[in-house]
Amino acid sequence: MLRALSLEPERCTGCLQCEMACSFENDGVFNPAKSRIKVFAFHEEGRFAPYTCTQCDEAWCMKACPVDAIVINAETGSKDVLDSVCVGCKVCTIACPFGTINYNSSTGKVIKCDLCGGDPHCAKACPTGAITYVDADSTGMERMRAWAQNRPEAGPNYITPVEKDIQTYQRP
Amino acid sequence: MAWAKKILRVNLSEGSVKSEPLNMEWAQQYLGQRGLASKYLVEEIDPKCDPLGPDNKLIFTTGPLTGTMASTGGRYSVVTKGPLTGAIACSNSGGYLGAELKMAGWDMIIFEGRSPEPVYLYISNDKAELMSADGIWGKSVWAADKIIRAKHQDPQIRIACVGRSAEAGCFYSAIINDLHRAAGRSGVGTVMASKNVKAVVCRGTQGVGNIKDPMAFMKATEEGKKVLRENAVTGAGLPQFGTQVLMNVINETGALPTRNMQEVQFKGASKISGEAMHEPRKSDGKPNLTTNAACFGCTIACGRISTIDKTHFSVENKPQYWGNSGGLEYEAAWALGAATGVDDLDALTYANFVCNEDGLDPITFGATVGAAMELYEKGAITKQDTGGIKFKFGKAEVLTKAVELVAAGEGFGKDLGLGSKRLCEKYGHPELSMSVKGQEFPAYDPRGIQGMGLAYATSNRGACHLRGYTVASEVLGIPEKTDPLVTEGKAGLVKAFQDATAAFDSAGICLFTSFAWSLDDVAPQIDAACEGGWSTEKLLELGERVWNMEKEFNLEAGFTKADDNLPPRLISEAAGSGPAEGKVNELDKMLPEYYAARGWDEQGVPTADTRQRLGLS
Amino acid sequence: MKITLKLFATLGVYLPTHATGNVVELDVPEGTTPDEVIDRLDVPGDLVHLVLLNGVYLDKNQRSSRVLKPGDAVAIWPPVAGG
């Protein structure tokens, strides 16, 4: 069964261990600026929200890529950037409606979460269980609920980011 | 390695910024952060210089573990000659700024001279520039933060800033980073403002990559995190209740300094305690505490994020204070509460917010208000002096007004901004200042915790709990329980805590790890990160070297044995209640033992043997 | 006889409902020890870390031997620290 990253903002303390683990795994340095997962701080609200690619079925990034540099990992279902093919045109970065694929100016390529090939280091590094790697199906309900609260006025027959694409959220 | 091996030297008088290599020979002797920056300060300034003059220097410094995956590896310190004390000052802060500095590729920033115009330093990786502080000078930290962010258009920049209090010359202004983390004590913010520097704004995207043995480092840091996770204090106690859990502990122990240390127990303690922060309020049903939060890299997450009841008098019609921000830590809650006799949790939280908003050390501020209240009680100051405010113990309205005045540097706030020593001297009662070397005590009465009396008296930056926290042993039983009411063995205990603490403070990690970690847990992490073979023994010796170096700076600055002392109240007026009832602090018994244990002569001067043993030249 | 029991931090949930704040007055038989009071309220033993009798630290081995006197105050914390 496919697994997905489950993100629970309520458990996040903003320590950024996930960002360091991610950048260390991918680039060999501790560098949150190059992390594929990002913790956003909400100071006034007293909240932190870890956020990364949901490996959405629509795969906006993959479809927008003009050179076929983003492919589905058959094992994990993640959408992976092939560095050898990516030309750095950045079309995917504006196409992804979740803002989770970014241009890395030091390599001239784009970067996104690839689930570390099925062993996501961010989840391993998270000290509070705010990031866990779980069976994909178990995250579905909450995603739909989150989306339903923010559904645009348009009816269901329109092409737009749809429920299954919305980041998972689960109350502990 | 882990060091960036680069220092940013900012000559404010010339308006120049330049990069220079880190002195790696010193790095082997002093590691980083507190130790290494103190070495630079000691080498570069005249200990007799005016702390607020251009000859003083201000050093922002990280440690080798700052910006790494080591738990709590996000610390930085600010080292300078402190204006509150005239002694060497080193104030340590968490948040995210320290790691960002490292990510930008810098171990340290050394500010020297004085800028002719208000400026701020903008660092973007290896580029650094001084920029005009027009538009932010005269603004609070919180207001300036917004303006700077809007200007630089980068939500990820990190900012350390001084508030209006520092600009107004308050002697105990802090440097606030990330809105509510503080390099808090000794007036390091005052020094920054005296140099016409409003803020350090940093964005680092280079990361920290020069780890000596990355795989060994990941293993060592993971083991360290496991120890923190499995330890009941760092794994559960601190995240759940924060440091504020101590309020009731210390009150029960009879060591909660109350009303300018006239008493050792506070009836209102439970109302301002960590437990009280969890209680739903009557008015809005929400607790004071929203959540706990971590600093960069911290797997403990003891930070408090709080709100104030919107209907509370302090914030009525002031929506800017209705959101969440940094809540009360134990020391702040004590100073703003017990020291002043105020037991209104929301008033304390408001005062704490304002301390962050305008960059004040809440410990010195609260203690100074407590001193002012006693001066008022004694008739030494009157309503004429205070601008009409009745400075009575226990009045929440006095506390909230006072913090606003000091924050803005207005009215009686100017007097309160002097700190308790100068304030009490000004009004003819120097004995009423509860301070050592001009710096106010934190939240542990040395009559009820004897070792803390010695720790305060000998602390190189003036009275301080973060230089030798023997409370851990004397009250909490970490690592081993000792009797708080006896003096025997305390000299050695204080020395051991002081030396170990200096090592922790030089590494880039938080002292709170020491509730679970010994240096045996720290050494493998440093050793995997840094060249040079780092053992527990080497770290302990480094800690002792740092301590002695700081001491020698103070001696050259003019401090003597007479300054290793406590206010007369604590050695002559007995505690009136609790387990310590009838006791005073017996510093006179402990101090000679301490000097001997340190290898110092009877005047508290390191002997030639000691200096040689530690490699101090 | 009457004694005062204070359960702090996470132990607060083990207080009887009539407790105010973290404090409750209890009627206990003469000869009661701190450990017996702890057992009576079903406080898990591994959470009992810091025990103060009238503000004075009680070592683990004293908790079952020390006999309480009328008016004694026992305060208990789980593992905590601060500073």
Next chain:
Amino acid sequence: MDHIVIGAGPAGVVAVEQLRKHDPNGGIVLIGDEPEPPYSRMAIPYYLVKRIDEAGTHLRKDPGHYGALGIEVLRDRVSSIDTANQEIMLDAGSSRRYDRLLIAAGASPITPPISGVDLPGVYNCWTLEDARSIIKLMEPGNSVVLVGAGFIGCIILEALAASGVKLTVVETENRMVPRMMNDVSGGMIKDWCSNKGVNVLTSTRVNAIEAAHPLLVRFDNGEEVAADLVITATGVAPNTAFLEGSGIDVDAGIVVNEFLETSVPNVYAAGDCARGKDFSTGGYSVQAIQPTAVEHGMLTARNMVHGHSQGNRGQVNMNVLDTLGLISSSFGMWMGVDGGDSVERIDRDRFRYVNLQFEDDRIVGASALGMTDHVGVLRGMIQSKTRLGDWKEKLQDDPTRVMEAYLANTQVLG
């Protein structure tokens, strides 16, 4: 069912793949008139700087990709369409019947009405063939004049500058990328390029190109520049000439309805040649951008096979551009809407710029310089019409916090 797709660009290629998905057994023919396998014009700049070889520009890397899907790829050119009989006529002389036809014929560069544009050494930069010719003249030290600083001109600008040529860019409007950036940000891109040694002439026209040195470009301000190579990039126009007489309505692009069907039943249009629905305006216009081509391709394939179940809510017009390291992007109604609010932050010294346009409490448009992290969320918020509530005010205070605004309004933050 037999499907014919005219045009082997992104819209056509995505369409045939999706057609196969929706119609496992249908006949599918993809017709392209260029000799290469289907490739991406977006990749040409990277081919010019030799970061990739020709194969690196191909839309699909596996040569057997189309065959494996049972898609016939035909190199030919459609000369006309007989919509009454559902047939297309090919240049090669044959004809083919279709049940469903998709026109994804793309666009062609407009040759500016300047004397001398037909001289040797003057090229468009549109096809791989153009690129091959240009590469030969991109010798370091050579003088190159780029006519037009629109999106197409700017994407090859970096390649030209990187190759070490002496580069002059001339643009009739007062700024660079005028259809993507306003005066301020377009001006900042000009400053950036000028600082990097590119000679940028705005509000300037080319009067003539003459055969001398080998070329001489004369401007309307009286100046002239000697050039080894002149590249014109003055816009593109939909390829619709072959539709004459087909009965398919064309009006500055092929007219389609919300199902991307043309005025003739069973004939659809997609990509650069189609006047598709604009998400922001609700009106119909040509959006010659890669993501729109792809979305059109997907939508038409579904509608061709399953009928009109899937309406088109419209595509958000958006662009991203890298001019010598300065990254710019624009989304939707970046120029604003009547009665809307906006916020703009300008830092000329550090080349940072952000502009958000609101209608009510929703973002309807944005443009930025130097913003690369999480920038796609602007598209997401525009397209999902995310209500911002009190975050509108927060964004007006600090418009860079778009990701937080999105999360705060779509996640349950405890």
